[in-house]
Structure formats: C-alpha cells, structure tokens
Amino acid sequence: xxxxxxxxxxxxxxxxxxxxxxxxxxxxxxxxxxxxxxxxxxxxxxxxxxxxxxxxxxxxxxxxxxxxxxxxxxxxxxxxxxxxxxxxxxxxxxxxxxxxxxxxxxxxxxxxxxxxxxxxxxxxxxxxxxxxxxxxxxxxxxxxxxxxxxxxxxxxxxxxxxxxxxxxxxxxxxxxxxxxxxxxxxxxxxxxxxxxxxxxxxxxxxxxxxxxxxxxxxxxxxxxxxxxxxxxxxxxxxxxxxxxxxxxxxxxxxxxxxxxxxxxxxxxxxxxxxxxxxxxxxxxxxxxxxxxxxxxxxxxxxxxxxxxxxxxxxxxxxxxxxxxxxxxxxxxxxxxxxxxxxxxxxxxxxxxxxxxxxxxxxxxxxxxxxxxxxxxxxxxxxxxxxxxxxxxxxxxxxxxxxxxxxxxxxxxxxxxxxxxxxxxxxxxxxxxxxxxxxxxxxxxxxxxxxxxxxxxxxxxxxxxxxxxxxxxxxxxxxxxxxxxxxxxxxxxxxxxxxxxxxxxxxxxxxxxxxxxxxxxxxxxxxxxxxxxxxxxxxxxxxxxxxxxxxxxxxxxxxxxxxxxxxxxxxxxxxxx
Ligand code: HEM
Numbered sequence: 001x002x003x004x005x006x007x008x009x010x011x012x013x014x015x016x017x018x019x020x021x022x023x024x025x026x027x028x029x030x031x032x033x034x035x036x037x038x039x040x041x042x043x044x045x046x047x048x049x050x051x052x053x054x055x056x057x058x059x060x061x062x063x064x065x066x067x068x069x070x071x072x073x074x075x076x077x078x079x080x081x082x083x084x085x086x087x088x089x090x091x092x093x094x095x096x097x098x099x100x101x102x103x104x105x106x107x108x109x110x111x112x113x114x115x116x117x118x119x120x121x122x123x124x125x126x127x128x129x130x131x132x133x134x135x136x137x138x139x140x141x142x143x144x145x146x147x148x149x150x151x152x153x154x155x156x157x158x159x160x161x162x163x164x165x166x167x168x169x170x171x172x173x174x175x176x177x178x179x180x181x182x183x184x185x186x187x188x189x190x191x192x193x194x195x196x197x198x199x200x201x202x203x204x205x206x207x208x209x210x211x212x213x214x215x216x217x218x219x220x221x222x223x224x225x226x227x228x229x230x231x232x233x234x235x236x237x238x239x240x241x242x243x244x245x246x247x248x249x250x251x252x253x254x255x256x257x258x259x260x261x262x263x264x265x266x267x268x269x270x271x272x273x274x275x276x277x278x279x280x281x282x283x284x285x286x287x288x289x290x291x292x293x294x295x296x297x298x299x300x301x302x303x304x305x306x307x308x309x310x311x312x313x314x315x316x317x318x319x320x321x322x323x324x325x326x327x328x329x330x331x332x333x334x335x336x337x338x339x340x341x342x343x344x345x346x347x348x349x350x351x352x353x354x355x356x357x358x359x360x361x362x363x364x365x366x367x368x369x370x371x372x373x374x375x376x377x378x379x380x381x382x383x384x385x386x387x388x389x390x391x392x393x394x395x396x397x398x399x400x401x402x403x404x405x406x407x408x409x410x411x412x413x414x415x416x417x418x419x420x421x422x423x424x425x426x427x428x429x430x431x432x433x434x435x436x437x438x439x440x441x442x443x444x445x446x447x448x449x450x451x452x453x454x455x456x457x458x459x460x461x462x463x464x465x466x467x468x469x470x471x472x473x474x475x476x477x478x479x480x481x482x483x484x485x486x487x488x489x490x491x492x493x494x495x496x497x498x499x500x501x502x503x504x505x506x507x508x509x510x511x512x513x514x515x516x517x518x519x520x521x522x523x524x525x526x527x528x529x530x531x532x533x534x535x536x537x538x539x540x541x542x543x544x545x546x547x548x549x550x551x552x553x554x555x556x557x558x559x560x561x562x563x564x565x566x567x568x569x570x571x572x573x574x575x576x
Contacts, residue, residue: 061353085374099465103159107146108137131559134158134449134478144462151308151319154179154454156471157461162485162511164461165474168453169513173521177211177454179471180561183315183322183330184308185209187337207381207526208391215523221380222526225372230530234365235429236537239275243538247545249288254573264569268397269302275534276392276527281351281386282368297343304340305393310560311336344386388527393445394562398530401565402445403539406492407573408550413437413494414543418576421544431536434520436494438535439507442517444492447562449477451519476516477563485510546573 015096087183137145138160149155159165169176188205203214210218225231246267255261274287287298311333315322321346322330352369362371369388373381407414420433452473481489486496487504496505518525542548549572556566 004021020566057471058361077133099460099463101158102146102466102470105144105146106141107148107158108140110148110150122494131449131477131563134475135481138478140473144464152323153317153319154471156473157466158450158473158475159461160479161462162479162513165476166511166513168455168459168461168472169474169520171459172453172456173523175212175216175456176521176523177456178452178519178523179310179454180316180452181208183312183333184337191334192341193340201379204379204383206387208387218380218383219522219526221376222384223375225369225376226384227524227529229529232533235279235530235533238278239533239537240541242271242275242278243541246274246538247541250573251545252290258572258574259440260571260573262568264571265397265401265565265567266299266302268401269306269393271296271400271538272393272395272397272534273298273302273389274528275538276388276396279349279369279530281347281370283351283354285347287435297346301340301343301347301389302393304343305337305390306564308333308336308340308390309394309562309564311556313560340390341386345382346387348382348385348388392527392530394564395527396534398447398563398565399438399442399535400538400542401542401569402440402447402555403535404542404548404571405550405565406441406444407437407543408548410492413492414548417494418543421540430496431540433494434536434540436497438532438539440492440494441499442508443480443486443515443561444556445565446477446480446491446517448517448519449559450475451516458560474513474516476514480515482514485514493537543576545576547576548573 010363056261062517079508137158143159143161143164144493145160147156147158159168165385185205188209192205200212201217204210204218207215207218207222212553250260250267253260253262253267260267270287274285277283277285277287285290285298292298308472311329314329315333320329321327322333348370351368353373355371355374364372370381370385373384407417417433420431424431448475452471455466455468459472479485483489486507486547493505496507499505501508513520516524518528518531550570551572552570555569557563559565
C-alpha cells in the first residue's frame with residue numbers, strides 16, 4: 001500500500017484473473033480526472049449492472065496508465081466489497097459480442113412520433129411540450145431512449161443517467177461537436193459566406209455553428225477576452241448602472257396595481273440587450289429611451305432573436321422537410337438570420353465608426369470586448385459580437401424571470417435574500433445566498449433543458465453500441481428534477497447549495513453531471529461569467545427595490561430551442 005496524500009492508493013497485482021492491476025482511490029476527487037487522461041475501463045453496460053445492484057457504491061472506474069482506477073465514495077461500504085466486485089467482473093470494452101445495436105434502444109415508434117406531430121395531438125408524448133415529453137419518455141422507456149429520425153430530423157439518443165453523460169462528455173472534450181442549429185449553420189455556410197471570400201478564414205462562421213479545428217482556433221482567440229474573471233469584473237459598475245436604470249424604468253411603468261403596464265417579456269429583453277451590448281460593443285444602446293419606437297433596430301433585434309429561436313426549433317429539433325426542399329419555415333428562417341445579422345452588423349459598424357472617430361488611446365481596462373477582439377482579428381470580432389447579441393439576450397432575461405417567479409412564490413426565501421443584499425457594504429463581500437438562489441432557479445427552471453453532443457467515436461452505453469455521428473442529448477433538466485439526485489426536487493430550496501456535507505440536502509450528494517446549466521468543458525457557454533454578473537447584479541437591485549409577488553395559476557413555459565416563459569406574467573412589484 002502506498003500513500004499519496006491526500007489519496008490512499010492500493011495497487012493490487014495481477015492476481016485477479018486477467019484483470020490488470022487496480023488502484024483504489026479512496027477519496028473521490030474530480031480534479032484527478034481532469035489531470036489524468038483516464039479512459040473508461042468497464043463497459044458502460046457493466047457499470048450500469050453494478051449500479052443497479054449496488055446503487056451509488058462505485059462512483060467510477062477508469063483505466064489510468066496500465067492501472068484500473070476505482071474511485072470509491074468514502075462514506076460507503078468497506079473496501080473488500082469493491083475488491084470482490086471488481087474481481088468477479090471481467091472487463092469488456094466495446095466488445096461487439098456483448099453489445100446490442102443502438103437501433104434496439106427503446107423509444108417511441110415512428111408511428112407514435114408521426115401521430116404526435118399531427119396538429120391537435122395530445123397525450124404525454126406530445127412533441128410540442130418538450131418539458132413534459134422529456135419526463136414522459138423517461139417514465140416510459142428508462143434511462144436511455146431513442147428518438148428515430150424522420151422527415152429529415154436525424155435520430156437522437158436521450159440520456160438520463162449522469163454517469164453515462166459524464167462518460168460521453170469527457171470523451172468528447174477535445175473537439176466536441178454540438179449539433180443543433182443546423183439551419184443557422186446552413187445559412188452561414190451557404191448564404192452568408194458566399195461573397196465573403198475576403199474573410200481571413202472563409203470557413204469561419206462562429207462559435208455556435210463551427211466545429212473541429214476552425215471552432216478551436218476561434219474559441220482560443222476569444223476565450224481570454226470573454227472568460228477571464230479579471231476582464232469581466234471590469235464591467236461590474238456599468239452593468240450595475242444598467243440595472244439601476246432598469247429599476248427606474250420599471251417604477252415608471254408600474255400601474256396602480258403595482259404591475260408593469262407594458263409587455264413584461266419585452267422589458268426584460270430590453271434590460272438584457274442593453275447589458276450585453278455594453279459588453280459586446282462597449283457602449284449603451286439606449287434601449288430604455290421612452291421614445292424608442294416599436295420598429296427601432298433595438299426592438300427589432302429583440303423580436304428577431306425570439307423568432308429565430310422559435311423557427312430554429314421547428315427546423316432543427318422537430319421533423320421538417322427543409323433538408324429536402326425549401327419549406328415556408330426554411331424561407332422564413334433564412335430571412336430572419338439575414339435580418340438579425342444585418343442589424344447586429346449595423347450596431348457593430350456604428351461602434352467601429354465611433355471608435356475610429358475617438359482615436360484616443362485607451363488603457364486595456366477601458367477597452368470593450370469588441371475593441372480587444374478588433375485588435376486581434378476583425379473577422380473574429382464582428383462574428384463574435386454578432387453571436388453575443390444573439391445568444392446573450394433571451395437566455396439571461398428568461399433566467400431573471402424564472403428567478404423572480406420562484407422568489408415571488410417563496411416569500412421567506414425572498415426575505416432572506418433581501419436581508420443578505422441589504423447587509424452588503426462592500427462590493428467584494430460574498431453574496432452566497434444570491435448565488436444559491438440563482439443556482440436553484442437554474443436547476444428548477446433552466447433556460448436550456450439539455451445539452452447535446454454528436455458522437456465522434458463508438459460508445460457502449462447500457463449495453464447498446466452507439467456509432468459515430470449519432471446525436472446524444474443529456475437530459476439535465478429532467479435529471480435535476482429527480483428525487484434520487486436532489487431530495488425534495490420540486491421545492492425551491494437555495495439552502496441545498498449552502499448546507500455542509502452530511503446534510504441530506506447537500507448539493508454535492510448529486511452527481512456533478514446531473515445539473516449543468518452552462519454545459520460542459522471546453523465547449524461550455526462562453527457567456528457564462530458575463531451572464532452571471534448580469535443576473536446577480538439585476539436580481540440584487542430588483543429584490544432590494546421591490547417586494548415581488550405573483551398571483552394566479554403557475555407560470556407556464558414552452559420549448560422553442562430554449563425554454564421560454566409564456567404570458568401571463570402575473571408579477572406585482574410593491575416597494576420593498
Ligand atoms: C443564463 C444564461 C445562459 C445560459 C443558461 C447559457 C447556456 C449555454 C449552454 C448550455 C451552452 C452549450 C454549452 C455546451 O455545449 O457545453 C451555451 C453555449 C454558448 N453560449 Fe450560453 N448561456 C447563457 C448566456 C449566454 C450569454 C450571455 C452569451 C453571450 C456572451 C452566451 C453565448 C454562448 C455561446 C457563443 C455559446 C457557444 C459556445 C461554443 O460552442 O464554443 N450565452 N450556453
């Protein structure tokens with residue numbers, strides 16, 4: 001037995017039949033997987049059998065150099081149990097004899113799907129209600145479900161098991177392919193890039209749609225500018241300025257019943273666009289101008305982002321014939337993409353023009369994301385700014401609305417949050433309850449219900465062999481609402497993110513791949529830090545200024561690429 005603090009390793013010899021020597025890791029630490037390039041050792045199917053027999057006893061098993069690495073939960077059964085278990089199972093890695101074809105994965109038949117796609121379809125496999133559908137498919141078929149491809153939509157495998165999600169996500173973590181947004185991809189490659197030969201790399205279309213080396217190059221250029229906490233911190237006070245201006249606007253828009261008298265969704269989007277533009281372009285768009293006409297570029301951009309998510313959902317995630325001939329929805333989508341891009345470019349060009357006029361030298365700290373990227377590569381700067389103005393609007397606004405709703409329905413939590421906000425005297429002070437509230441709201445009402453990867457190699461999951469090219473979707477929202485992962489899952493309990501180990505609510509009891517609102521690894525959300533800063537800042541100001549209440553039936557959401565909160569927005573904003 002060799003001891004390497006803080007872990008205990010026991011290296012066995014080859015006595016376990018054909019098994020390679022094993023290393024038993026007694027303290028589970030995610031970091032070790034990140035440091036070591038570990039490959040899965042047991043087939044996923046085997047692990048599944050183990051987990052059913054001995055729930056959660058073995059956290060993971062990996063091949064590490066020539067060793068089998070078994071990671072044990074410190075608090076579980078004694079160690080000889082694992083020795084025995086390990087010895088009785090012969091490792092099979094991708095053995096064709098033991099696996100079944102992916103086509104045998106359970107799931108609704110083509111006929112079930114066609115019936116559900118017909119207008120007026122109802123029932124729990126209703127394709128138009130993505131949230132209920134995700135849960136219903138799990139209830140019907142279990143932790144792995146196949147949705148056959150039809151009418152141009154490729155087949156997809158849905159995974160509801162965090163450990164299996166982890167295996168795929170980790171294996172795909174060098175050059176991950178996130179399929180989806182195929183119609184946007186098509187537009188950018190076939191329409192936008194035509195005549196764009198002057199671009200430094202004509203294949204480059206942006207983070208949302210690029211893959212492989214082109215994506216990697218783009219991402220490594222923008223990562224330091226968009227993800228460094230130091231850079232993002234520079235926006236703290238101006239993002240707060242936007243939040244405060246929005247509070248003033250909301251107060252002026254309140255009627256006698258303390259409800260916002262204009263379209264609440266549009267208001268939240270005006271806030272998110274104003275905030276994200278500040279980061280992307282480095283200037284205020286003046287979205288809160290009371291004279292902003294309905295056909296202003298600002299309002300049009302908001303409407304376009306919304307329409308794009310809806311139309312892309314119809315083309316990319318639902319059955320559609322656009323891949324065979326130009327359908328009406330396809331033609332609409334191409335127009336929407338073009339218009340969104342033109343408006344984003346209008347704002348970007350205006351900003352570049354102003355920057356050129358200013359001509360003064362700015363310190364690194366004063367430069368916006370656009371300015372920093374312009375110094376590196378103009379094409380990258382323009383494409384990135386345009387993507388930020390697309391991906392950074394509805395995502396943050398829907399997260400704010402969901403958080404407000406959950407706080408409005410949990411007044412005790414809202415009081416606790418307000419008390420924390422009012423106790424803050426220094427901006428560097430930790431706001432742990434605020435963070436916990438946002439995390440909890442993203443667990444219950446995330447804006448993205450699941451993430452997706454296209455397999456670049458063969459996987460054996462639950463005994464089914466899944467070939468490269470198949471899309472695998474990780475059902476984070478459905479998993480996050482399962483009792484086995486988070487106790488009392490439907491309750492809004494920010495405390496679960498704060499209590500210590502040993503408490504049954506402790507969030508660390510859940511597998512880390514259950515809940516991943518910003519995705520995973522090198523391809524995870526590039527706007528995460530900006531989004532968090534915006535959300536924390538605005539939510540603080542909202543709760544500091546208003547006692548938020550909700551009346552009437554529960555808030556409804558609908559899926560249109562992302563989760564949208566639908567009308568009515570029955571919020572009451574009383575003075576706090
Ligand atoms: C609450 C707010 C947000 C949520 C929940 C969210 C969530 C996500 C998720 C789940 C992904 C996929 C990650 C993966 O494949 O592993 C993603 C990707 C992305 N997000 Fe966000 N996002 C948010 C806000 C933003 C903002 C504000 C921006 C703009 C700065 C942004 C820009 C992007 C981009 C460009 C990608 C593609 C990254 C890549 O493929 O390299 N997001 N986001």
